[in-house]
Amino acid sequence: MKKLLITGLFSIVMALAVKAQSNEWLDPQINAVNRIAMHSNYFAYENMDVARKGQKELSANYKTLNGVWKFNWVKDADARSLDFWKKDFNDKGWDNMQVPAVWELNGYGDPIYTGVGYSWSHFFKNNPPEVPIENNHVGSYRREIMVPASWKGKDIIAHFGSVISNMYLWVNGRYVGYSEDSKLEAEFDLTSYLKPGEKNLIAFQIFRWCDGTYLEDQDYFRFTGVGRDCYLYARSKKRIQDIRITPDLDTMYQDGVLSVKLDMKGKGVVDLELVDATEKQIATAIANGAGGVSMAVENPNKWTAENPYLYTLYATMRGSDEIIPVKVGFRKIELKGNQLFVNGKPILFKGVNRHEVDPDDGYVVSPQRMVQDIQLMKKFNINAVRTCHYPDDNLWYDLCDQYGLYVVAETNIESHGMGFKEKTLAKNPLFKLAHMERNQRNVQRNFNHPSIIFWSLGNESGDGPNFEACYNWVKAEDPSRACQYEQACQYRKTRQTGHTDILCPMYYDYNSMEQYGKATDTTKPLILCEYAHAMGNSEGGFKEYWDLIRKYPNLQGGFIWDFVDQSVRRKGKKDVEIYAYAGDFNRFETDHTNYCDNGLVGPDRIPNPHMYEVGYFYQNIWTTLVNVAEGEVEIFNENFFRDLSAYYMDWELLEDGQLVRSGRVDNLNVAPQQTVRMTLALGEMNQNVECLLNISYRLKNREGLLPVGHIVACNQLVLNPYKVQLLNLKSTTVEEMPQIVDNQQNYLIIKGENFIAEFNRKSGYLSKYDVNRLELIKKGSALVPNFWRAPTDNDFGAKLQQKYAAWKNPGLKLLSMNCKQDNNLTVISTEYDMRSVSAKLYLTYMINNEGAIKVTQKMVADKEAKVAPMFRFGMQIQMPKNFDTVEYYGRGPTENYSDRNHNTFLGIYRQSVDEQFYPYIRPQETGTKTDIRWWKLLNKAGNGLEVFSEVPFSASALHYTIESLDEGYEKQQGHSPEVEKAELTNLCIDKAQMGLGCIDSWSALPLPQYRLPYGDYEFTFVISPVKHNVSIE
Secondary structure, rough: OOOHHHHHHHHHHHHHHHHOOOOOHHHHOOOOOOOOOOOOOOEOOOOOHHHHHHHHHOOOEEOOEEEEEEEEEOOHHHHOOOOOOOOOOOOOOEEEEEEOOOOOHHHOOOEEEEEOOOOOOOOOEEEEOOOOOOOOOOOEEEEEEOOHHHOOOOOEEEEEEEEEEEEEEEEEEEEEEEEEEEOEEEEEEEOOOOOOOOOEEEEEEEEEOOOHHHEEEOEEEOOOOOOOOOOOEEEOOOOOEEEEEEEEEEEOOOOOEEEEEEEOOOOOOEEEEEOOOOOOOOEEEEOOOOOOEEEOOOOOOEEEOEEEOOOOEEEEOOOOOOOOOOOOEEEOOEEEEOOOEEOOOOEEEEEEEEEOOEEEOOOOHHHHHHHHHHHHHOOOOEEEEEEEOOOOOOOHHHHHHHOOEEEEEOOOOOHHOOOOOOOHHHOHHHHHHHHHHHHHHHHHHHHHOOOOEEEEEOOOOOOHHHHHHHHHHHHHHOOEEEOOHHHOOOOOOOOOOOOOOOOOOOOOHHHHHHHHHHHOOOOOOEEEEEEOOOOOOOOOOOOHHHHHHHHHOOOOEEEEEEOOOOOOEEEOOOHHHEEEOOOOOOOOOOOOEEEOOOOOEEEOOOOOOHHHHHHHHHHOOEEEEEEEOOOOEEEEEEEOOOOOOOEEEEEEEOOOEEEEEEEEOOOOOOOOOOEEEEOOOOOOOOOOOOEEEEEEEOOOEEEEOOOOEEEEEEEEEEOOOOOOOOOOOOOOHHOOOOEEEEEOOOOOEEEOOOEEEEEEEEOOHHHEEEEEOOOOOOOEEEEEEEOOOOOOOHHHHHOOOHHOHHHHHOEEEEEEEEEEEEEEEEEEEEEEEEEEEEEEEEEEEEOOOOOOOOEEEEEEEOOOOOOOOEEEEEEEEEOOOOOOEEHHHHHOOOOOOOOOOOEEEEEEEEOOHHHHOOOOOOOOOOOOOEEEEEEEOOOOOOEEEEEEEEEEEOOOOOEOOHHHHHHOOOOOOOOOHHHOOOOOOEEEEEEEEEEOOOOOOEEEEEEEOOEEEOEEEEEEEEEEEOOOOOOOO
């Protein structure tokens, strides 16, 4: 009888184990089986000493599940193992896999990036909730875990931080449960399955796709596996099951109250103690059983991103031997009129969107990487982050609490691939439960974080009753915060939407922003959930966004798309290390190419050049000039909660780019949101030269992750403006006029005592320029007109590589070439027809007896013709590669463009040509400098040439040709490290170059004032020899 009973039980267990995989992964009505209800993020420690340290890894109640597991991977779901969970299953032939780790970066399947559309879109038609069997990879994991004997008599919980896309769990041969929602932890009570003091078999299985995948169509690389830490933890039988805190302030934002709500397992009394950052007791309370209790706190330190002061609440249930610490930040969030207020102030959100991504580990982001991200945000004045488009690792919110970032906490919902109309899952009743559960779990888990200002219901998933229900639940559950949903804005159709507290559209242009700012009937603040698309060489026109935001009170900022380039590290051609993107892995990938790379920082967290422009306009201290003669300036403190006493001011006086005087102001008495005038002892200035005042504000002491002396803000003020330079080229002596050699069939030759210049008679171009026996033009090259640049990602998005294609080769045909001597100068004049663009071009060269050449480039357009604008108007010259040093007076030190040069101050810079090239993930225009007064390109001996013009101009010098960085009519899977350097230095000299733009990267152009429309242009500059130029400090 006993044998029959055991056999029967075994049959039941087997049946349950098989049934466990019958249909949960295809049923949107079943998103969990036996999963523990979500609770706020906390950890229960065994004593106060460990609780004060706040590191769960140090607790005796914690045991990691991270490490090496036995692993089996199959390509198709119907080939998965169905009995691997058995205790006697032989896994000797299985591979090893780290936990956490994603499969695709460890040799199992290919990484796939798609911006819109599911990763099965190349072979399977959307039909929710069905997902493919083919290519639906399944991974099975097994590992024996020794459970501490001391845990006997306690409840034991398994925590799986992030499992993509779902998981089935078995312990010791018994089925435990199931979970979906790949960006929130799945917890299971394993008390009845585990044997403390013994080894226990834990087995789980993951599917690449399940019905929940329809809600996880985010714009990022699609990886599979385990993305976050996994562990076991022990709890007392009698315990606090959940703890929620709601800090608040009175109407004067002075005194505080802390509401604490407890959910208990078993009856008991809970002692509550609130301490400050020094562990000094501030308040106490006793909770008799489950329910709520309030703690009054007189004038607490307030939490803001500017001053992120945290208290700690210790909750101890008598008789449980557990202490739960919870960080507390006192702050109040209000929606009043058409603004959002934090602690009574209408703050500005200087934000970014951040994906959880690492170039080597994919979704697995280490604590060190998270701290690095926070540090970068603080360094560049970013004060807000949107967790796009899912909940992040718990540690991320802890760090935002600690270091001070306002957070938009987004739910793991994006069904972009289903569209936004009738097929949207927002209207599909089958997915109503999944929408609701994901939003509920997001709020329940993250409830206690003071950094969270908004809840976000999801992203780009259409709109409908499923989201309306979620909004109503969130607002009822947590009335202390704002709740937003971008799609509730209905794409600019209405300002008065019901189920969002914030008008949070994507990619509003400047006109839309100003219209909303001027409107008198608005009832919500406008805070862009995505804007200023930072793809490739971008962020031109960022200033204009912030001019509007600072002008109109109902515009309160936004979140740049996005923080970090998502590419993964990989070996490319010739074993060169590249950052790979869509199309680099297999032929089935989408055509979204490098749209995964829209970051302010690269995958390795090196700031991209445009990050510096963002940091400048996000800064919180602004200096303006009041009275030059008196050295009087105004300082505006844009902070809302802190004065400037933590900073000191450094100032520098520059005359024609040279530092002549400096000073320091230690005491800055400027209250928040106030302006103060100050007089600086600048001394006398040379009124005949350009005079500039550089001002920077630096930290007196280390603050959080920012070091002593870190520059938090800076400005450059013009005291005496640059004056137009007259280009009166003269010969020094009449007796030494250059000699004209006009008897050569192919060349017109101009000879001087120390130079020779040759003009090609077929092209009319200057093809040889030797000075003091030094070759300044590479053989086979020439000084040629140039209207083209290697298209940027924004250019490609607007299809300018096609629309502007006539300027790539405008069909220049030499019509005439003349030479004469005039006023002791040799003058060569050429005329060209440019049929492709219906224009005439005139090049004039005036040469003096020292070899200096004054070049005038003049284009006359056909007023009746309709021709596309151009990328640039200027000339280029290829010099030998050994001219590898640039010295110039202009904007620097980083590259800059007409609509992205405010963070780069005027000065004299000396740099290598190698430093001019920035390796954007995909090759494109790079290295330009603007507002140049003079520019020198030198070899190691200090010899070379100098370029100057009547008015400031642009220039660049690279060891790359434009052609090598230009992928042509369509993108060609290029990677900057794979582009080989040319054996030359390519010098571009421009009157102007089109701006970069940043509204989006798929259609928008730079603002009109930064474009070069078809028309007449003229540019004059002088090239002169330089000998023994040395740097003198």
